[in-house]
Amino acid sequence: MILVVNDGPEQAANLKSLIEFMDTPDVLTAKPGDWRERVGDQTIEALFVGADLSPTDVDELLTDIGSIDPNIPIVMLTPGDAK
Numbered sequence: 001m002i003l004v005v006n007d008g009p010e011q012a013a014n015l016k017s018l019i020e021f022m023d024t025p026d027v028l029t030a031k032p033g034d035w036r037e038r039v040g041d042q043t044i045e046a047l048f049v050g051a052d053l054s055p056t057d058v059d060e061l062l063t064d065i066g067s068i069d070p071n072i073p074i075v076m077l078t079p080g081d082a083k
Contacts, residue, residue, distance in 0.1 A: 001026045001042045005035050005061055006050025006077075015048060015077075032057040036064070044072055051077045 002019055004027060006012035012029040019027045030038040032053055047065055049058060058076075065072055 001028055001039070001044060002046045002048065003027075003035060003039060003044050004029045004048045004050070005032055005053065006048075007031055007052045007057075008050065011050060011052065015050075019048070032061060035061070044068065046073045046075065048075045049077060051079045 002024055004012050004015050004019070006015070006029065009029070016027045016029050028038055028042070044065070047061075049061060053061070062074070065074070
C-alpha cells in the first residue's frame with residue numbers, strides 16, 4: 001500500500017489519482033494525526049509527504065515511519081507538485 005499524508009484533502013485526492021493512474025490501485029490518503037489508524041496492519045510500500053505539513057508534523061511522521069521500517073521509500077513533495 002502506498003500512503004499519502006497531506007493536510008489538504010483535495011491535494012491528497014489529486015495525488016492519489018495520479019498514483020492510481022500508474023496502475024497502483026492500493027493508495028491510502030491520511031492526515032498527519034490519523035495515518036496510523038488508517039493504515040492499521042497494512043504494509044506501507046512507499047510514503048508521499050505533502051508539502052502542506054508543518055515541520056513538526058514532518059519530523060514526527062518520518063520518525064514514526066522510520067521506526068516501522070527505515071527502508072520505506074519516501075517522496076517529499078514541494079508546493080505545486082500535486083496540482
